[in-house]
Amino acid sequence: MGTPQTEPIVTARGLRKRFGTTQALDGLDLSIPAGTVYGLLGPNGAGKSTAVRVLATLTRPDEGSAVVAGHDVVRHADEVRRKIGLAGQHAALDQELTGRENLRIFGKLFHLSGRQARARADELLERFDLADAGDRQVKTYSGGMRRRLDLISSLIISPTVLFLDEPTTGLDPRSRTEIWETVRRLVADGTTVLLTTQYLDEADQLADNIAVIDHGKVIAEGSPAELKSRIGGRIDVVVGPETDLGKAAVELAAVTGTEPDTDPDERRLSAPTGDEAVSLAAVLRRMDQAGVDVEDIGKRTPTLDEVFLELTRKPAKEVRR
CATH class of the missing domain: 3.30.70.100 (Alpha-Beta Plaits)
Incomplete structure (x- = not known):
């Protein structure tokens, strides 16, 4: 997958965040081109989810700055929230409601009128092949269907930037493939996606560029092919x-x-x-x-798994940037 040469739509400079004695981010720098999938990889505890929370305005950094879609994440948090979508590791859905009802509620939370919320719910269900299940209770959905519904609930406002924090965790291979196809459709329509994942093959399949982070900072960055060539x-x-x-x-x-x-x-x-x-x-x-x-x-x-292991088992100062 080639990387379009565009201006960055997400930038971060020197982000630091500490939780008690844990330094979650330690001078994190990122630059994400518009209209691409940007993969954020790292061991558990490396700072991936904290980085997403800072960029999505859910956590304030202790130091550093970040701009998303032209707005500072601290000084203009409300403007950032109007431009982004976020799908976390766990589906934020009401299991007793139907898929359509869930989407309509999300529409109202984003201040759409009743008519607009209904129209947007119908459009998204049709577009992402869930129309036939739209009037079933979510508790009857498969794991993959619930994750797809959760993902498209973050698209109610047509976000410029979509943050996906390990969106396929726990899914079977077929459901993961369905999520991948959904992500590809979004990017084809112009959405920029920041993806954190524990599956290296997922990053290899989807990401135009990848940043490998460890101990709260970027230790290597490049396309999957560039990272593989390093070892x-x-x-x-x-x-x-x-x-x-x-x-x-x-x-x-x-x-x-x-x-x-x-x-x-x-x-x-x-x-x-x-x-x-x-x-x-x-x-x-x-x-x-x-x-x-x-x-x-x-x-x-080498596989991306081998690259990842090679990079993260070396001290950061020894990694060739």
């Missing part, structure tokens, strides 16, 4: 059943300069190449000299 490719080796896996690991480490990951069940070794000069021929030659039986060998691009 180079990987060499995978599958050895024969008679080969000592530990011995093969020693030989692969000698060529790549990195301790490989091992999968005994698959008899597979995997190591980052780091240096692009590391060739398959060099690995094969070393393995042959050591008497290691190689059944399969290949180079591949």
